[in-house]
Amino acid sequence: MRVIPVTDGVDSSDAFVLGDVAAKDVRVRFCPSPTGNPHVGLVRSALYNWAFARHFGGTFVFRIEDTDAERDTEESYEALLATLRWLGLDWDEGPEAGGEYGPYRQSERREIYADVATKLREAGKAYRCYCSAAELEERRDAARAAGKPSGYDGKCRDLTDEQVAAYEAEGREAVLRMRTPDETVTFTDLVRGEISVDEHNLFDYVLVRANGHPLYTLVNPVDDALMGITHVLRGEDLLSSTPRQLVLHEALRELGIASGPIPRFGHLPLVTGEGGKKLSKRAPESSLQLYLDRGFLREGLLNYLALLGWSIGEDQEVFSIDEMAEAFDITRVNAAAARFDLKKAEAINGIWVRNLDVNDLSERMVPILQESGLLAHPPTPESVELLRAATPLVQERMGVLDESVGMLAFLFVDDDAFTLDEGDVAKVLKPDAKPVLEAAQSALEALDEWTTETIEEALRVALVDGLELKPRLAFGPVRVAVTGRRVSPPLFESLELLGREKTLARIEAALPRTEASTQT
Template sequence: MASATKGTDPSVRVRFCPSPTGNPHVGLVRTALFNWAFARHHGGTLVLRIEDTDAARDSEESYEQLLDAMRWLGLDWDEGPEVGGPHEPYRQSRRMEVYADVARRLQEAGHAYECYCTAEELEERREAARKAGKPSGYDGKCRTLTAEQIEAYRAEGRSAIVRFRMPDRPITFTDLVRGEITYQPENVSDYGIVRANGAPLYTLVNPVDDALMEITHVLRGEDLLSSTPRQIALYAALAEIGVGNGSTPSFGHLPYVMGEGNKKLSKRDPQSSLNLYRERGFLPEGLLNYLSLLGWSISEDRDIFSLQEMVDAFEIGDVNANPARFDLKKCEAINATHLRQMEVKDFIAACEPWLRAPYAPWAPEAFDRAAFDAIAPHAQTRLTVLSEITDNVDFLFLDEPVADEASWNKAMKPGADALLRTARAKLAEADWSSAEALKEAVLAAGEEHGLKLGKAQAPVRVAVTGRTVGLPLFESLEVLGRERTLARVDAALAKLAG
């Protein structure tokens, strides 16, 4: 856990409340990160609360994926599933009695009422309002129903939703990212808080839980900004009926993350899935470093920093309200820098999953730990993501190099056989305890054929590794060894002759 620094305020309580629907996406992770960093900066509390009231869409598999993703990212929580806390349970599906009780009390106090309008009636009235150039929200038809009218609707077989009664006054709040915002009452109509089947809606359950769990700051996506005045009104009503401690959280709405074509990055975008980054071998530190830059920066001239450095510097008021664009190339570059900064032993340990099935194409018994440890420092300087390690070191553990036709055709131009014969002879006589000596051998072979080192080493590289691009060649030859290197050059010469 990152430690708290200046600005310590243990009373700070934030929550991250994802829905367990599908794979976690990077926009969700950015929200989790900002909440986590805010809590850690102030020495406060991060509550992980699972919003799983939609039985049709939520799944236990997605729930487990969410917790696993948070653990992998290193974003620990202080209250919530697996940790517990004073406000258990932290899964909303297990708090239904709480919501039903609050909804009943809101109705009894006059803050909510039953609405019997059908979907068709609502749409008809909305369309009429739109044509008249008026706001098309709910028009309050059921606000003042008499007992007789309610009885008549029930006799028709109509079912009712429960609507919250919005106050007839402007609602102003100061957003921690966007400054002061005012909503006029005609633009914020009464809204549903309980479905006709009795199921509570998001519009009820999150504010109720925020009040009961004494959340002090709500940091969430910009897409939820329009619901804020409704929730502020609901907090006031909850205070009146004695739910929570009577306070209203401060709100900060984080900027949109944009994808291709100036569109908001959505769950359906391939590059949004967190699983993609895990499978490719991004480091949690590298991915979180990049995601933190989507709306925030540690300084104008610095992109690379640790999570602890982010915690030390993070202030929600420094978040930029403008949309942030997701740039995969920059994300990869930042991850590559974090790879370079690792201790070699940590890099080796991080590579382990990609050195075994199903990623590794070699037999388990063919893996040579000493050879890998020797080549790892050179691989560390070249990789962008950890999954690239497999292709970069497979030449050490396969009986024969991979057959890459494009690489072969590119390197084995006319005259390659003559160059390879000369290089083989000089390599056979070289000092194999020194990569520099192997370089001198190939350099000398190239000079005999009027080639610079870059041109001379290309056929050797493809003969030995199968690819035109890879780890530093001469360090690779040193690790592969004299016997196997010369055997592969002989095999390439035989192929050229055939």
């Protein structure tokens, strides 16, 4: 059985990808389960589907697969909505947006699944299976021992009425199994090319549990069929279920439950971590919350995730999602696993940080600085003005926004809360730093005008020319005394923003630290 025609001479043109579907009729879906925190693999799938829909001017459907009452949570559901909103991946149909194929939460579609299951059983496309878990395992073990496939052996496929009555008299409960064809299923994967699965590896699979709860194997294809989904782009880990889903799609059309073409499938490469293993949902770097907490820009994160399996061009790694959508070609997705590289993600994000307008960047830094306690909720007008002035000093030095906390803390902490990094004190505020600080203090006290230019000139004359010190040795003690760290934004600009009073007070407070070094 060839469920989807196999095209010879596959090329990367839109015509091949579309098949018999008009571009405007393209419908793809993003259908996560609301369990736990969203992870980067999930976001990558959402991005690719969004770009695919936008490329063709089609429809991006957001659907929630929440039939697992034990694991699904409303908190996770709200997090999914918030994630797509933050990322800017707008959906055309789904929760909040509505649409003609709703409801878009599977927990609200149970009657639909029950009706479809009944029709499949009545038409002989599915059947009740009374095998117990112990019996199934015993037969699987025997098949494995004999070197045979260990899937379901079809024992209940053709039960007589008497056999059914006997099982039910025993009090056995039945699951509903799909009757798979005794034929090879062949389809063309948009990423991996032609794939065939013969009848010996196609087993009758469960659609509905004995308690009546429908499984993913039923609800996912049914929703795709009834919602008119034309293309399914999903992770490689789901590839093994595709032949079974195609069998169900075929049955739904034979029974008149669904119409239109069977979806074309494309399976995206796995996202791997260290050692080439699939990036676990429990791995810290897989959680989207990590990137929110660290202050990744949505533009930078999406740009990097887009590169996990696809590129816009050989020499271009930085692009917007709108540029991605314009150029997106699913057949150019690499089938090989894509390794998640946190350092590269930070580097890509850093490029976006540097390309932002200063006012835009300063506004995006506000939540990070509020979370750290450096800014109030809401921030005062004075602190906002100071942040805007300080942003150019750190913009070229940041890869992610949480780095601004350490760089800018010296500007926003109260004097009684200001502290010096003890490791930097030990390395820089040694006994020979005392005359440097004293000379700097005298030079700065004498200034009539407090600007970057006058501060730089005064310190260079006093320390480089007067004390004949190299700039690193001249300015290092001043930097630690005033900012608390050896690494800080540009010194002279920092002193101007900090102000004369605080600068001189911090130098004065740091002088005893050099004496402490002498005593030590």
